[in-house]
Structure formats: C-alpha cells, structure tokens
Amino acid sequence: MDALDGNAIGGTLIDVFGAEMTTASSTCGTCGASRPVADLAVYMRAPGTVVRCPTCDSVLMVFVKAHGVTCAVDLAGMTSLNRAGPSLSSGTGSGTYPYA
Numbered sequence: 001m002d003a004l005d006g007n008a009i010g011g012t013l014i015d016v017f018g019a020e021m022t023t024a025s026s027t028c029g030t031c032g033a034s035r036p037v038a039d040l041a042v043y044m045r046a047p048g049t050v051v052r053c054p055t056c057d058s059v060l061m062v063f064v065k066a067h068g069v070t071c072a073v074d075l076a077g078m079t080s081l082n083r084a085g086p087s088l089s090s091g092t093g094s095g096t097y098p099y100a
C-alpha cells in the first residue's frame with residue numbers, strides 16, 4: 001500500500017477544520033517528530049483515510065466520510081496541530097471560546 005502525502009487530503013482537511021491545514025505543524029504523540037501536515041503519510045482506503053507519522057508509523061489522524069460529511073474520528077495520535085496562519089486564535093470575530 002503506497003502512502004500519499006498530506007497534500008492528498010488538503011480538501012478533506014478544509015472540510016473538517018474549515019481551513020487550509022496542509023501547512024499546519026503537527027507533532028507526533030509517539031515519537032515527538034514535528035513536521036507540516038503536507039509531509040505526513042496518508043493512506044486513503046475506503047471508507048476511511050488514515051494519516052500516519054512517517055517517522056514511527058503511528059496513526060495521527062483518522063477521517064471517515066459518511067453521508068457526504070467528512071468527520072475526524074481520531075486525532076489522538078498528535079500532541080499538537082498548529083496552523084501557521086495569523087487567524088487561528090482570532091478567528092472570524094464571532095468566536096465564543098472563553099479564552100479570557
């Protein structure tokens with residue numbers, strides 16, 4: 001089974017996170033390797049998409065598409081996923097997260 005790279009799921013990530021995430025920085029929860037999402041190993045086998053750490057092969061993310069909606073069913077393999085853009089925390093101005 002050949003792995004694709006994170007760019008293969010750019011559209012999926014936009015569906016799930018509502019933002020371009022291939023340039024986001026991910027950190028593997030198993031080996032601590034940090035790299036852009038675009039550099040992760042992606043295995044697309046219906047009905048799910050599995051994203052693995054290229055360093056230790058741990059599962060970082062699992063996406064499943066059901067009824068036309070893509071859901072992130074498991075993000076537990078990562079310790080962090082940080083988008084390198086300016087608007088992640090400032091959001092769209094309508095955020096209600098009680099950060100303060």
Ligand SMILES: [Zn+2]
Nearest residue numbers: 028031053056
């Ligand atoms: Zn790893």
